[in-house]
Amino acid sequence: MKQDIPEDGTLLPLMEEFYTIQGEGFNTGKAAYFIRLGGCDVGCHWCDVKESWDAEMHPLTASDVIVENADKFPGKAVVITGGEPLIYNLDYLTNKLKERGILTFIETSGAYPLSGNWDWICLSPKKFKAPRPDITPFAHELKVIVFNKSDFKWAEEYAAMVSPTCKLYLQPEWSKSKEITPLIIDYVMANPKWEISLQTHKFLNIP
Numbered sequence: 001m002k003q004d005i006p007e008d009g010t011l012l013p014l015m016e017e018f019y020t021i022q023g024e025g026f027n028t029g030k031a032a033y034f035i036r037l038g039g040c041d042v043g044c045h046w047c048d049v050k051e052s053w054d055a056e057m058h059p060l061t062a063s064d065v066i067v068e069n070a071d072k073f074p075g076k077a078v079v080i081t082g083g084e085p086l087i088y089n090l091d092y093l094t095n096k097l098k099e100r101g102i103l104t105f106i107e108t109s110g111a112y113p114l115s116g117n118w119d120w121i122c123l124s125p126k127k128f129k130a131p132r133p134d135i136t137p138f139a140h141e142l143k144v145i146v147f148n149k150s151d152f153k154w155a156e157e158y159a160a161m162v163s164p165t166c167k168l169y170l171q172p173e174w175s176k177s178k179e180i181t182p183l184i185i186d187y188v189m190a191n192p193k194w195e196i197s198l199q200t201h202k203f204l205n206i207p
Helices: 063-070 091-099 150-159 174-190 200-204
Strands: 011-021 031-037 060-062 077-081 103-108 120-123 141-146 167-172 194-196
Touching (some): 011 063, 031 063, 063 091, 091 103, 141 150, 141 174, 150 167, 174 194
Parallel strands (some): 031 077, 077 103, 103 120, 120 141, 141 167, 167 194
Antiparallel strands (some): 011 031
């Protein structure tokens, strides 16, 4: 039976939620509560959470309950990820989090309209479904996953679309990191507007 997800965002398909250390990008090393929403049609073949793609597999959960759970932990920052979280209206959830003094971060491909009240927007564009041009100016961080050499040129195309203050990161795709990381090192040394992002949570063996 198909789930009836309300358009006001008061119920969301929750895959998992957990308290951990942010592992990648600008906020690496900071304590944060992760909220992973189910549902994604971007279809990255190297996605490490393909079980998040089908929203029907994940129970509709009251956003108020998600906020209560997040507020139990000392680190007052939430990362909303997926899946692709912007499939859903995130205004209600983020406003309720901010009422509790919780910072709101999002990891998104930018393929859907921007909703929510955000302290930090990490735009991670994917070739499989390009981000909307009306989202790129709002990104605080551009994080491009590098899978092969052609991704450097593609990354530069998006770097030209974000704001001048947006942080720029290149991150090796995990399964090809041995091959790709040396290329990223050379590229960043030659193009120092970029920085390197690593999936430190995988080195630390934390979620």
